[in-house]
Amino acid sequence: MAIAHDAAAKRPMGWLVFPLRLVLGGLFVFAGVMKVQDTQNFAFAINGFKLMPQHLVVLAAFVLPWLEMVAGAMLVLGLWTRASAGVIGLMTLGFLGGIISVIVRGMDVKCSCFGKFEFPCAGAIGYCHLVRNTVMIAMAGAIVLWGPGPLAIDRESTK
């Protein structure tokens, strides 16, 4: 990857990456914790998208919250920052696909992105969710590009 390997050149961006990491990682940890408390409800929510057969719905309902928590926590800590941001970006991209398909099909589906909390988009899935996820993908992309930034476990050698 053609990324500036010069630490000095990266530093100005670093302080921009740090809040991105905290916000995006924090959001994912929160989302995962909310979902893992009510797997049943999350399964119903995924099923509402009508994109997957039921055995995959069950698998996704169990795996996604944990994946969100693990990747989110790693992103906040700055551990394997690029990889965790990449996982989060791809997950969000997948969710965005689901959101678009729901909008295109004109369905009235609840997001359940944060369990019983709705943030920052209330109600059924719509353009607000689309914009939110696009912003989150951009944030993840920026972290993948710019690296861990300050206050990260990752060192230059392991970024």
Added chain:
Amino acid sequence: MQLVNRMLLIVAVGFALGVGQSMRHHYLFKDQPIRTEVAPGGGGGGVVVAAPAGVEPDVARGGGGPGVVPVTPGALAAPAAALGLDITIPQAFSLYQQGGIMFLDARRKDEFEAGHVDGALLLSTEHFGRGGVPATVGVLDKTQPVVVYCGGGACDASKNLVIMLQNFGFTRFHIMTDGFPAWQQAGHPVASGPSPIDPEEGM
């Protein structure tokens, strides 16, 4: 390349944790149509016999109108003047006044404690699947209809709870579609504070 390997490893960890949780989880997700036995009494309205769960939410949202919904064979003999699955606030209130009918609040605990239908119990899908049956289920009378509500609008919690209760042998439910805000607005009895029966008791 290293980036991809690490991403795969993160996914594998999430996968392992999720599968691990699934082994301790006691309830398996099952999507099934809601079949409610039509309860006698109450005002008129559409007869909702079976609404596909999680399929067409607008079908299940018949309200009190004369709306008609897919009817499953075997339930065709339902009397016309009976309450359907979805009921309006006035219909719910008339059931409330009859007494003996339990109201279940499927919202979050903090929402419940801030205000709920007077006499309602807290119960939602999150109380299932942690290795036991929620204490609330034990005190409910399966021969009586239960009225389930959540926050109204786009909330699915009631419908999901009804699907869960179905697995425990309940057959008569109503969903107060407009939810607690509308109940409160109508000036019907409300209370605040913790649920008289903690659904997580003994779990």
